[in-house]
Amino acid sequence: MAEHTAPHPGTVPEPGPGAPAASPLAGMRVVDLSKILAGPYVTMSLADLGAEVIKVEHPEGGDPTRQWGPPFDGPDATYYLAANRNKRSVTLDLKSPAGQEAVHRLLAGADVLVENFRPGSSLARTFDYRQLSARYPRLVLLHISAFGETGPLRDEPGYDMVAQASAGLMSLTGEPGGPPLKAGYAMGDLGAALFGLVGVTSALVERERTGRGQYLTTSLYESQLALHINWATGYFATGEPPARLGSGHPSLVPYQAYPAADGHFVIAVGSDGLFRRLCAVLALPGLADDPRFATNRARVAHRAELNAELERVLAVEDVAHWCATLKAAGVPAAAIRSLDEVYDCPQTAALGMVQEAARPDMGPLRQVAFPVNFRGERPAVRTAPPALGEHSREVLAELGYGEAEIDRLTGG
Incomplete structure (x- = not known):
């Protein structure tokens, strides 16, 4: 088998075909x-x-x-x-x-x-x-x-x-x-x-x-x-294998998809302050002071009860209404897009991702x-x-x- 010599370690080969000279791995x-x-x-x-x-x-x-x-x-x-x-x-x-x-x-x-x-x-x-x-x-x-x-x-x-x-x-x-x-x-x-x-x-x-x-x-x-990240550390700490939660989060509530009048959208509440804002927007101030829901730890423990209260209110308006209203109040929310909507989105175009x-x-x-x-x-x-x-x-x-x-x- 014939031997072929590799370029000297100090030699930088020319970039591959069509590769800009500024490409980070040009010459490899x-x-x-x-x-x-x-x-x-x-x-x-x-x-x-x-x-x-x-x-x-x-x-x-x-x-x-x-x-x-x-x-x-x-x-x-x-x-x-x-x-x-x-x-x-x-x-x-x-x-x-x-x-x-x-x-x-x-x-x-x-x-x-x-x-x-x-x-x-x-x-x-x-x-x-x-x-x-x-x-x-x-x-x-x-x-x-x-x-x-x-x-x-x-x-x-x-x-x-x-x-x-x-x-x-x-x-x-x-x-x-x-x-x-x-x-x-x-x-x-x-x-x-x-x-x-x-x-x-x-x-x-x-x-x-x-x-x-x-x-x-x-x-x-x-x-x-x-990639298990928090799922693994949670299991190591408790010894209990986690259960499926649909779109829910094991450590944050409310942090999942919810049904509106015409489809589903997501709400992502990552702090007690955001939860109080959510309750104000939904005209449910009592939830923010309810001991079952006042802290994230309590909300995770009473996930089903809280979601029942939220779903009852969210079902009366459409996705566009809730996304606009919640975003205006500083509560993270987003419609669930299909791929045709994603690739027709101005944000996708602005980033030059296609x-x-x-x-x-x-x-x-x-x-x-x-x-x-x-x-x-x-x-x-x-x-x-x-x-x-x-x-x-x-x-x-x-x-x-x-x-x-x-x-x-x-x-x-």
Whole structure:
């Protein structure tokens, strides 16, 4: 297997294609061997921040999420399109010696490798960090798994639904007495992705001091535990597993959705002073002085009684009335918007959170942009998610392959 030399540590490569020079991670190269959502979301975020990301997919079908539809927008499912912009796609058979050689050529010039190989699989052994670090000491490798590196479940496969169930989220989601529900978002995958992103960027900062990369791991399971926050500390303090509360809050009342005459809206009272304002607006001053409700501790203990009193009054006016009236009084309240309302909202437009990427032979693709501004500017959606193998010939040529070798690798 031919050896390829990585850039000298003092050399700063040119930014990836289309990346502004001011992008925080301009000049970084990321090799993405992951699939589904957690890993691809990490690498898309790195790409949004200016890194050059090369997504390596199997020639037969590529990332499974390309077929996770409907809906589709063009040949690929919108699920795939949601997590793969600003990348280039190369198709390689990672189980073949030729495919592995090509990946090593990529790694020779790479800063980060992201993968979610199942522990103990042939690919996990082939791209073992101990071997990789000997050849590429500056490489940062992020491995994302379902249940972590140790323990009785370490070898179990997992999807977001499995993580939400096994790590407790579904036990906390749903109405009291009703069935457990999964969260509307893929919180298992996305939680792992966000912690993985923090890990990668932290490791790159540390590498500036030490000159060496490192092996990072996170999992859907661990990330869900980290997101329990107050639910976990409450359980540790009492020994009592919390019950489902619907939209309610375990430690604040009133802090949930309430029915108005024409739909639901939320009220968020985080202090006794706000509660007194709420009572004044609702013409219920007696509630503020009632010992059952005068303090938040008492309101949590008498949640059902208080909600019955509030619902009786709130049901007589519509959502718009209550939201306007409560906001005018300084009481936090909001209508519950559907996605069409969210993306038609002036606040969404003002923030520039929706951008478009051009696609050849198809209309522009709308994308939700990266939610952090740098120097007052939001990272750009530069390129649409790539078609399967769209950049294979281009990238392989950059790696020094000749036309005949590229034909053999790509089957073309």
